[in-house]
Amino acid sequence: MYDHRKLGRELGLFDTDPLIGAGLPYWLPDGAIVRHSLEEYIRTVERRAGYQHVYSPVLGKRELYEISGHWAHYDEDMYPPMDVGGEQMVLRPSLCPHHAVMYRSRSHSYRELPLRMAELGAMYRSELSGVLGGLTRVRCIQLNDAHIFCTLDQVADEAAAALTLIGSAYAAMGITGARYRLSLPGPGGKYVAAPEMWQRASKILSEVLDRSGVPYEAVPGEAAFYGPKIDIQVSDHAGRESTLSTVQVDFHQPERFDLHYIGADGAKHRPVMVHRSIIGSVERAVAHLIEHHGGAFPAWLAPVQIAVLPVSEAQESAAAELRDRCLNSDLRVEVVTADAGSLAARVRQTRLVPYQFIIGAAEVVNGEVAIRLRDGRRLPAQSVDDALTRVRARIQAHDITLWTD
Structure with a gap:
């Protein structure tokens, strides 16, 4: 396994600068493409699963986090408040208080539930300098x-559906979780004191x-300080585990924010809040x-999804036309002239690109391309239309296999 800190910089995906600050990486163009593709994928998956997307501010009043319990149980990981216009404002350590307030802003019937609210939003953690590193421990987090x-x-069906979404996302990304963990409270004052609540939530997740x-x-x-959770763990290049995806059951914040819905009996009832993150940060x-x-x-x-390699200068005009066709098909393409x-050198140069389209004199005459896959397979020459259709289908399906016969 590779070290992402070294390889990510070598590939021009991200970097850091002391002037910006530790734990605050910036994304270079190729890294921004990877990030954008992930974000678009998860938004589409969530929308199809019945989620409604929202935006919320990265700041909140200190009182918001006092109500949620973050101020009492999580303050060591939060940035100190800023005095703004006579009020104390805080960079948010979590999105859930904002979403609770957004739910509370409208009345809800039992017919609307489950109401699934999703956001790809920034949150901030006051991490110590000694634990910061690359993209895994940062101070500004973009959380799904x-x-x-x-x-x-x-609750149980919603938590199970979230696990299914996580499994599908991992398959599309070509990864697997190292292990599943049921994270429970331990000794100490970190947790909300409500034994019955913890027992009920833990039983649901274990089932x-x-x-x-x-x-x-x-x-x-x-x-979490407010409830148990399912954590899907992954391992880094050194074998260190970290949590990527989570599913949590929360009876605490609905009570703290006095959330309710109108039941079939016409009375007010308390909803349960299921927190879940499919791809984590x-x-x-x-x-x-x-x-x-x-x-x-x-x-x-x-x-870059397709590298177009003209054999010689004589095919560069055809390569440029092919590039334009790829762009019009929403494919990311680069021509390497x-x-x-040499052709062999350019093949090596683009070895990480999934598809290499090679154009020689015969391909120009026949309106074809010779295809070389990243895994080393060489395919017979075929029409440009067929090649683009096949490639686009694999990409749109988020399939990790490059080609099927």
Whole structure:
């Protein structure tokens, strides 16, 4: 496995600068493409699964986090408040308080539930300098977050559906979780004191895991301060584990924010809040993808999906036309002309690109391309239309296989 900090910089995906600050990486063009592709994928998946996307501010009043419980239980990881116009404002450490307030801003009927609210939003953690590194431990996090407001009898199905989405996303990214963990409270004052709430939420999640059939380990001391969670762990190049995706059950914040819905009986009832993140933070997801794939990303994530290689200068006009056709088909393409070296050298130069379209004199005459796949397979020459159709189909399907006969 590769070290994403080294390889990510070599591939021109991201970098850092002391003037910006530790734990605050910036994304270079190729890295921005990977990030954007991930974000578009998860938004599409969520929309098809019935989620509604929102935006919320990265700041909130201190009082917001006092109500949510973050100020009492999570303040060591938060930035100090800023005095603004006589009020204390805080960079948010989490999106859930904002979403709770957004839910509360409108009345809701039981007929609307489950209400699934999703956001790709920034949050901030006051990490110590000694633990910062690359994309895995940063101070500004872009989180694929969502909160499902539902009735008690809907919780298990919503948590199970989130696990299914996580499994599909991992398949599309070509990764697997190292292990599933049921994260439970441990000793100490970190957690909300509500034993009955913890027991009920933990029972729901353990039953969801049992029903899913995945092996898991219960680990005390790893829960969120407001509730237990399912954590999907991944390993880095040094074998260190970290959490990528989560599913959490929360009875605490609905009570703190006095959330309710009108039931079939016409009375007010308290919803349950299911927190879930399919790909976790974009930063950590990309770090894991770099290390797992060594920069040879699945085609739908690759910064360049097709490298067009004219055999000689005589085919460069045809290569330019092919480039334009690729762009019009929403494919990311680069022409590597003959002045960049021999054909063999250019094949090596573009070895991480999923598809190499080679154009020689015969291909120009016949309106064809010779295709070389990143895995070393060489395909017979075929029409440009057929080649683009096949490639585009694989990419749109988010399939990690490059070609099927």
